[in-house]
Amino acid sequence: MKVTPLAIPDVILLEPKVFGDARGFFLESYNQESFRQATGRNLQFVQDNHSRSSKGVLRGLHYQLAPKAQGKLVRVVSGAVFDVAVDVRKGSSTFGQWVGAELSEENHRQMWIPPGFAHGFVVLSETADFLYKTTDYYAPELERCIAWNDPTIGIQWPANINPVLSDKDRQGKALNEAECFE
Numbered sequence: 001m002k003v004t005p006l007a008i009p010d011v012i013l014l015e016p017k018v019f020g021d022a023r024g025f026f027l028e029s030y031n032q033e034s035f036r037q038a039t040g041r042n043l044q045f046v047q048d049n050h051s052r053s054s055k056g057v058l059r060g061l062h063y064q065l066a067p068k069a070q071g072k073l074v075r076v077v078s079g080a081v082f083d084v085a086v087d088v089r090k091g092s093s094t095f096g097q098w099v100g101a102e103l104s105e106e107n108h109r110q111m112w113i114p115p116g117f118a119h120g121f122v123v124l125s126e127t128a129d130f131l132y133k134t135t136d137y138y139a140p141e142l143e144r145c146i147a148w149n150d151p152t153i154g155i156q157w158p159a160n161i162n163p164v165l166s167d168k169d170r171q172g173k174a175l176n177e178a179e180c181f182e
């Protein structure tokens with residue numbers, strides 16, 4: 001597996017080995033020991049999620065506060081998205097900074113987003129199936145949303161997106177008003 005820490009090195013891009021043959025391909029989408037070696041974290045994931053979105057849908061920027069902060073291991077099995085993580089840990093030297101990468105069925109990339117980061121993505125293809133594992137359970141009462149276009153974060157989303165947002169995401173808070181991690 002190829003392991004690439006991003007500009008905020010806690011966020012890691014993982015590219016599993018793909019075994020192609022005349023039938024198609026095989027890859028290990030998750031291997032606990034490989035993940036531990038790649039991230040130095042021996043984690044238990046407790047939930048698998050799957051969302052399907054059409055082109056231009058933007059989901060995020062979401063995170064759950066402690067004690068239900070979620071680490072996420074995300075991937076795309078059909079289509080393509082631009083995936084983003086934002087450091088919302090007040091004590092971090094990279095607080096308010098973001099990293100992003102294109103995840104797609106073609107590149108098989110996965111992104112490890114630790115607890116303490118807001119997460120979101122925008123769909124680049126006609127549709128995208130987004131699968132991810134989380135290290136804690138869904139806790140809506142602890143879920144928070146930061147505005148996708150907060151100028152103090154300054155995410156460089158792909159050009160010309162006109163995002164389709166949920167009501168919740170349309171009401172995302174500015175980072176300086178949001179409840180963050182200490």
Ligand SMILES: Cc1cn([C@H]2C[C@H](O)[C@@H](COP(=O)(O)OP(=O)(O)O[C@H]3O[C@H](C)C(=O)[C@H](O)[C@H]3O)O2)c(=O)[nH]c1=O
Nearest residue numbers: 049051059060062063072119120121137138143166168
């Ligand atoms: C996240 C979640 C949602 N739901 C229910 C709650 C709603 O009735 C429905 C849609 O939820 P929501 O609009 O919050 O889904 P997304 O906008 O895809 O939210 C996710 O999108 C961003 C990108 C994330 O990183 C989070 O994992 C998560 O916040 O599914 C559940 O039952 N369990 C869950 O774990």
